[in-house]
Amino acid sequence: AQSVTQPDIHITVSEGASLELRCNYSYGATPYLFWYVQSPGQGLQLLLKYFSGDTLVQGIKGFEAEFKRSQSSFNLRKPSVHWSDAAEYFCAVGAGKLIFGTGTRLQVFP
Amino acid sequence: DAGVIQSPRHEVTEMGQEVTLRCKPISGHDYLFWYRQTMMRGLELLIYFNNNVPIDDSGMPEDRFSAKMPNASFSTLKIQPSEPRDSAVYFCASSSTGSREKLFFGSGTQLSVL
Numbered sequence A: 001a002q003s004v005t006q007p008d009i010h011i012t013v014s015e016g017a018s019l020e021l022r023c024n025y026s027y028g029a030t031p032y033l034f035w036y037v038q039s040p041g042q043g044l045q046l047l048l049k050y051f052s053g054d055t056l057v058q059g060i061k062g063f064e065a066e067f068k069r070s071q072s073s074f075n076l077r078k079p080s081v082h083w084s085d086a087a088e089y090f091c092a093v094g095a096g097k098l099i100f101g102t103g104t105r106l107q108v109f110p
Numbered sequence B: 001d002a003g004v005i006q007s008p009r010h011e012v013t014e015m016g017q018e019v020t021l022r023c024k025p026i027s028g029h030d031y032l033f034w035y036r037q038t039m040m041r042g043l044e045l046l047i048y049f050n051n052n053v054p055i056d057d058s059g060m061p062e063d064r065f066s067a068k069m070p071n072a073s074f075s076t077l078k079i080q081p082s083e084p085r086d087s088a089v090y091f092c093a094s095s096s097t098g099s100r101e102k103l104f105f106g107s108g109t110q111l112s113v114l
Helices: none
Strands: A003-005 A010-014 A019-021 A024-026 A033-038 A044-050 A056-058 A064-068 A073-078 A087-095 A097-100 A104-109 B005-007 B010-013 B019-024 B031-038 B042-050 B053-056 B065-071 B074-079 B088-096 B099-105 B109-113
Touching (some): A003 A087, A003 A097, A010 A019, A019 A104, A024 A073, A033 A064, A033 A073, A044 A056, A044 A064, A044 A073, A044 B099, A097 B042, B005 B088, B010 B019, B019 B088, B019 B109, B042 B065, B074 B088
Parallel strands (some): A010 A104, B010 B109
Antiparallel strands (some): A003 A024, A019 A073, A033 A044, A033 A087, A056 A064, A064 A073, A087 A097, A087 A104, B005 B019, B019 B074, B031 B042, B031 B088, B042 B053, B065 B074, B088 B099, B088 B109
16 A cells, blocks of 8 residues: 655754654555645645656755665755754645645644 | 646635535646645645546545536535545646656645534
8 A cells, every 4th residue: 555654743953953854655566755834824835846857856955865675765954954944844746636635744843 | 827726715604514625727738636635644646637538536534525527717626415524635636647646746635524
C-alpha cells in the first residue's frame, strides 16, 4: 500500500539554524515525491518535487530535498531557517493522485 | 490569475443540514481535487476529476458525500445530511495535464457541524 510517514509532528529551531524534516514513503513503483508547505489559514504550496534524475532537488525559498531509494526517504533540508519559514510541511507521494503525510509543524524562535 | 477560489471560507451548520462547498479551479486546469484535512487523519483525498469527469471517488467517506463538476470552471462538494464528524477543513486543488502533480490549492472551507 502507498503511504507516507513523517515521524516528527512538531519541530522547533532557532532562526539561522539548519533544518531537516524527515519523510519516509512506501510505494510500489518508482515514486514521484513532493514537499508542500502550508501557512496558517492557507492552502498548500508546492516547495519541490522529485520525478527522476539527480537525487538532490532544489526548491523554492532555499529548500532542498534528497531522494534516497535505499532508505525510502525524501528528507527536506534548509541550511539556515528564517522566521518566515514557520509553517506546516507535508511530504507527499504519488502519480496523479497524491498521498500526503500527516505533516510536521515547524516553529522558529528568534 | 486569481488562483483556486473556494467558498464559503467558513461554514457553521447544525447536524442534519445540507452543506454545499464550492470551488472554481484555475482557468485551463483540467484536474480538480477535493481534500479533507483534520487533526486526526491529516489530508485525505476525497475525489478527483479530469476534464469534468470523476476519476477516483474511493476516498469519499460515505453516501452522504457527493461531488459534481458540471463544467470546467466549477465544482461542488455536498454533504447531506451533515454530521459533527464531518467538521474539517475542505480543500479544493487544481492542476494541469503534464504537471498534474503540481497542485494549486485554494484557501479551504472551514466546516463546523454542531
